[in-house]
Amino acid sequence: MLPGSVGQSEGAKMKQDDFLPDDYRPAEDEPFMNDKQLEYFRRKLIEWKNELMAGSRDTIEGLQDGTRNIPDVADRASEETDRALELRTRDRQRKLVAKIDSALRRVEEGEYGYCEVTGEPISLKRLDARPIATMSLEAQERHERREKVHRDD
Incomplete structure (x- = not known):
């Protein structure tokens, strides 16, 4: 990377920050995935x-600090169950971070907001509720119906 390129990208981000008010919400009456909408979803x-990531750090610290010798078998079993549940939750969140990274890549590549199956725009309401969505609601429903049919076999 060239020494000046970092400053240029930071400058581009500064310009994006300037044009996006804190109370901005994407609207259906503006061009789909315009610069403001892309910046809104990128920030989100x-x-x-x-x-x-902050929650993961807290969990790691808690697990490191929480290692102690508990003499009561029931209390120890309860703590082990809590730890297992916490680790399972964090594993799900780790997978979610990978999906977020993928969505951020799509923002950078100009592919964000479009259904990977149909190529049609994903509704702004769906993206606001689930910013990592890769399919339109209709495509997602078809996918889930097919998945359910194959699961029942």
Whole structure:
């Protein structure tokens, strides 16, 4: 990477920050996935990822600090169950971080917001509720119906 390229990308981000008000919400009456919408979803994804990563750090610290010798068998079993549940939750969140990273890549590549099956735009309401969505609601429903049919076999 060239020494000046970092400053240029930071400058581009500064310009994006300037044009996106804190109370901005994507609207159906503006061009789909315009610069403001892309920046809105990029920020939303980064904020979500940061929250997940902070939670993971807290869990790791808690597990390291929580290692202790508990003489009561029932209390020890209860603590082990809690730890297993926490680790399972964190594993799900680790997978979610990978999906967030994938969505951020799609934002950078200009593919974000479009269904990977049909190529049609994913509704703004769906993206706001599930920013990692890769399929339109209709495509997702078809996918889940097919999945259920094959599962019942």
